[in-house]
Amino acid sequence: MKKLSTIIATLCITFSYAQKVSDYKYIALPEKFSGFKNDQYKMDVLLSKTLKQKQYVVVSGNRSMWTAEANSNPCSVLNADVINDSGFLRNKVVLEFKDCNGKVVASQKGSTSIKEFEAGFQDALKQALFTVPVSFPKNIETSQVAVQEIHPSEPAKEVSVQKVESSTTQSGKYTNGKVSLQKVQIDDTQFILVESNSSVPFATFKSTSKNDTFKVRLKSGESTIGYYENGNIVIEMPKGNDDYSKEVFTLK
Numbered sequence: 552m553k554k555l556s557t558i559i560a561t562l563c564i565t566f567s568y569a570q571k572v573s574d575y576k577y578i579a580l581p582e583k584f585s586g587f588k589n590d591q592y593k594m595d596v597l598l599s600k601t602l603k604q605k606q607y608v609v610v611s612g613n614r615s616m617w618t619a620e621a622n623s624n625p626c627s628v629l630n631a632d633v634i635n636d637s638g639f640l641r642n643k644v645v646l647e648f649k650d651c652n653g654k655v656v657a658s659q660k661g662s663t664s665i666k667e668f669e670a671g672f673q674d675a676l677k678q679a680l681f682t683v684p685v686s687f688p689k690n691i692e693t694s695q696v697a698v699q700e701i702h703p704s705e706p707a708k709e710v711s712v713q714k715v716e717s718s719t720t721q722s723g724k725y726t727n728g729k730v731s732l733q734k735v736q737i738d739d740t741q742f743i744l745v746e747s748n749s750s751v752p753f754a755t756f757k758s759t760s761k762n763d764t765f766k767v768r769l770k771s772g773e774s775t776i777g778y779y780e781n782g783n784i785v786i787e788m789p790k791g792n793d794d795y796s797k798e799v800f801t802l803k
Contacts, residue, residue: 573686575628576608577607577610578607578610578628580611581631581632582611585632585633590668591633594676598633598646598676598680604751605686625651630648630650641664642663642672642674644661644676644679646680659679661678661679684743685743687755687757725783725784725801725803727799732744732745734784740757740758753770754768763778764776764777765778769788773789775787775795786800
C-alpha cells in the first residue's frame with residue numbers, strides 16, 4: 552500500500568516524466584553517477600535491473616558499446632544519471648534523464664531515513680524509480696532535435712485544446728476476482744493498472760484512434776489490446792499460439 556501511495560502522490564509532479572521517458576527504447580547508464588566518488592552502493596545494478604523490468608534496453612554510456620540500431624540514431628537513446636543530493640539526516644538522490652542534446656527530459660527525487668549508505672541510497676533510488684513508466688518506444692529521429700526557425704513577421708497560431716471528460720476515465724480499484732489493481736490516470740492519452748505491492752505497472756494503456764480502445768503493454772513485456780466494456784476494463788490476454796483470453800476487470 553505504501554508503494555501505491557507513493558506512485559499516486561508523485562504522478563502529479565512527474566506528468567512529463569511519464570509522458571516522455573516511455574517514448575524511448577534505449578537508456579544509457581554512465582560509468583559513474585554524479586556526486587559519488589568511489590562507491591555507487593550497487594545503485595547501478597538496481598537501476599539497470601529495474602529499467603530492464605520495465606522493458607527498456609540498458610546500454611553503456613560508452614557509445615562504442617552500443618548496438619548498431621542505437622548507434623545509427625543516437626537521439627533514440629536517453630541518458631540516465633543518479634545524483635547525490637544527500638542532506639545531514641537523510642540519504643537523498645535525484646534520478647535524472649537527459650536527451651541527446653543534454654536537455655533534462657525528467658527528474659525525480661527520492662529520499663530515505665535509512666542512514667546506512669548502501670541500504671539508504673538504494674532505498675532512495677527505489678522511491679525515485681516508482682513512477683518510471685514501462686517503455687512504449689516511438690521512432691525518435693535525429694531530425695526531430697533540429698531547432699525550428701521562427702519568423703517574427705508571421706503571426707503566432709492560436710491552438711485551442713478541449714479536454715474531454717468521460718466517465719470511462721474514472722480512477723479507482725479494479726479486480727478480476729484474482730488480483731486487485733489500482734487505475735492511475737497519467738494524462739488524457741494513457742493510464743496504468745498497478746498492484747499495491749509492485750513498482751512495475753501490471754499493464755500500461757495508450758489510447759488509439761478508436762474511442763475507448765487502447766494499446767496495452769503488460770508487465771511481462773507482451774503487447775496486446777484493451778478496451779472499455781460496460782464500464783469494465785477488458786484486456787485480451789495472450790495465451791500463446793495466437794490465442795487470447797478475455798480478462799475483465801470490474802470497478803470495486
